[in-house]
Amino acid sequence: MVGAGVSSSYEPVIGLEIHVQLKTRTKMFCGCPAEFGAPPNTNVCPVCLGLPGALPVVNRSAIELAVQTALALGCDVHNRSVFARKNYFYPDLPKGYQISQYDRPLATGGVVELPAKDGSGVRRIRLRRLHVEEDSGKSIHDRFVEQTAVDLNRAGVPLIEIVTEPDFSVASQAREFLDRLKRMLEYLGVSDCNMEEGSLRVDANVSVRPAGSDELSTKTEVKNMNSFSQLEKALESEVARHVAVVNSGGVIEHQTMLWDPARGEARPMRGKEEAHDYRYFPEPDLPVLELADDAVAAAAGTLPEMPQEKLERLVRQYGLPAYDAEVLTSTHELADYFEAVARLTSDPKLASNWVMVEVLAVANERGSSISDLGLEPERLAELIAMVADGDLSHALARQVLSGMVESGTSAEDVINTEGLRLIKDSDELERWVAETQAENPAEVERYRAGEVKLLAFFIGQVMRRSKGKADPERLRRILEKSLGSDPSEDSAMPDTG
Amino acid sequence: MMTISRTDLERIAVLAQLKLSEDEADGLAGDCQAILEYFEIVREAGAVESEVDGPVGRAAPLREDRFDCDPLVERLEDLAPDWREGYFILPRLPALDADATSDDDDV
């Protein structure tokens, strides 16, 4: 049957091209601020305006960040690489060329491993190259009627471009790769990786081929995805389009497709009829970029622990489940925070629960980062210790936690000022239990008739009465004793006898 | 021997964004042909390994990541052919989507 088998008889071949803005203070080739969001055309100078006679000078920090990234991705960093001019006209490209790298990039090779999933094995995504270049400015077409407005603040901001081999055969793999890459870049601290502000931009090239073959088919480029989920949708949609065209006997045209998130479809980019010919040649204004072996080795020595290594270590060192370690390593900050807490507690699993559940919940609720909570690891560790020692119930401890964040004080202070100490006093507990039994005679009857699961009901009632402060251990003992020792117990017995 | 045709010339003029009148194009085609013929002599020169050197055969100096640009002594709006609300202005590129910038394109 042709119809049913068609989609599975083709496999997508997808490669990614990723541009990442580097987190430097100044631009790639001049000392202008590289910050985002300044008034238009204020962070500019002769160099990034492309004034006649201005010349580029390479930013050391941009090279260092690029080298760190290349090393973290397992690329070969070359001792000599060459800047090249990529020539084309565009209003936001001030010199009429972009300074990039071409046939001698900073780094080549490298691999990112996607862990085994859904029965498939580890997938190795090979990297073709990593090079440094400068960003363009911004052309704004919707600000003034029939006019293009040009802002050159972004012109010259340092970028790295990472190109993968076409090693993805499913759109979701591309997304997973990008999640991992983004996490690595954040760990390295080389970029903000903010797709909305454009500090991370991803283009894809897509083709399809008969499953299992290794033939090369015509590919299209897909651009303009502003989130990872849009990227996944765009890839799925473009793959489906390729399959449909091929199935209907059509031919895929080599072209650039612009993803339209609102309509959920990719459309051919118009106005690109001029065949591109970038006329690359070595940038004569910049000598060769030389990186000595010992400088590269030194950079390798200062690389922070990468997410996967950290995950494995958390499992090993603290005995955490893989799931916990995965959540805790989602950001560098969270993992560091967990470790700071875990070092101060005797129960790493309890610390993990508190950090990945309660602390993250408070942070999400307040829309702030962990560090903005002002919750020092020492103080969280104190709180966890109180829970472990039975001085606080879990429920009470949650109240204390939110009080600590609210007031910026210690657990002890919150407990004292808000009276959140666990009530262990037997007289008080017994009084609440008596009151509760008196108010719920029917339930007492049923309990005594053997419906012992009603114990939870009584605990809940007493807890409410105590505003959650009743010591749960003691309460349970008192309740069991009190419910079981009722004088009417004997008369109920014959029913069961 | 290489020849430069009118079609070549038109392709080059598009790449170089250079408007040429008919007369100019005729003259240029002839001149360029003569010049390219003269340049043919370089084919006689021997081969050489094309290891890429920088312009001076030394390493690019690296600049510290500090705010250190050469300040402008004139206002940009006095320099710009057309300027509005802090932006350089030019007629809209035809056939461009409203949100397209060259980073979606070429960078």
Next chain:
Amino acid sequence: MAEPPTRTTHALREELRSRRLRVGDLLRTTLSAIDASDADAAPINAFITRGGSQLEEQAAALDRSFDSGDEARPLAGIPVAIKDNISVRGMPTTCASRVLEAYEPPYEAAAVRRLRDAGALIVGKTNLDEFAMGSSTENGAFGPTRNPHDRGRVPGGSSGGSAAAVAANLVPLALGSDTGGSVRQPASFCGVVGLKPTYGRVSRYGLVAFASSLDQIGPLGRTVEDTALLLGVIAGRDRFDSTCVDSPVPDYTETIDAGVEGLVVGVPREFFPEDLDPHVEALCRAALDRLEALGAVIRDVSLPNSKYAVPAYYLVANAEASSNLARYDGVRYGLRAKDVQSAQAVYRETRGMGFGPEVKRRIVLGTYGLSAGFYDQYYGRGQQVRRLIAADFEQVCATGVDVLFTPTVPGVAFRLGERINDPVQMYLSDVFTVTANLIGAPAISLPIGDHDGLPVGGQFIGRHFQETVVLQAAWALESTISDRPLTGGV
């Protein structure tokens, strides 16, 4: 009205220091000499822009400084002219192009800053071939410059305005730029001294790029010593130019009279072809005889690949130029075509009307030479030949040769319009100068005599960063030539 100063910079410095000559007076005579040189049916037209009232204040300040007795800067009060492709604050930088006709740079070239720090008076911007593309200073948007020795002839180019200004005694010193001979060739035609420093010796920051891997700013003066003085002021490291080298700048004037005893002077046979103008050849041979008499060792050498230098030079230079000139798009500064409806039309119309024919020719050739499928046979081939020539030069140096001596140009200044329609003939006037640019070596042209009243120049090419040796050789030769045409026809 005083006569325009025909004194050397060294003489002027002495007079200013002793206050026999006031900076204000020197400025006024300089400016009126410039005006007079243009008030003629056949104007020299050396300047595109002449300085105005702001110079008066600067001159007054300099006079006060001389009065106080602590003015010791090397060029204090000395008028200097700047080629109009070098950015100077407060004056337009037109590159003799319509596309930059009204452009005033909002920053200043590193070399010009050094001149200001040295106390120089920047009196104006000199004429050139548009974007320095030419060998006759006829290709500019603002009319040709005329040779002061014969106003029916070209001054050479592209720094023809600077060379003519020095030759006509309008200024004692000037800056030019040299990409394939643009300082030395006009120096030869105008009978003055012009030096192209080692690539990387002088910052290119603020020099409007023509061919980035070949361009160097160079000094022009009436004597070798003046030229050395100016070089010493503008040379040195600059943090805004990555190709500018951080090596110490010697005092070029201090050792300039060291002589040539034992100096090995190579005479490359490819620079004395059979069809060389016999008068030029004779003057060169006479110069070599005098050098030998002074103790130099003259040796025949060969740079076999230099016969490919002119095409290799143009292949590389045009390609770089096509990219360097892409920024003139009418978006941020300079000319913009009126009444156009799209961004592409802004580019095409602005560039179509803003560039002259020679610039368009080079943009077309350069774009072609870089385009897909042609790179290897044009730009790439040019760079390869460049390496072959560099290897030839290294081999000659390795045999102990200190400097090469050649004619600067195969002939004397040609007539206005004579070669304007023959680009290949025009390009051939660079045949002896482009080699130094291709290999990045320092080279100087100095007058070695004249033929029918027209100056002839000789060229020394030295090893990289050996400007001292080149200047010593040139100074020694200059001292043997009594009939050098010091002054032009003003």
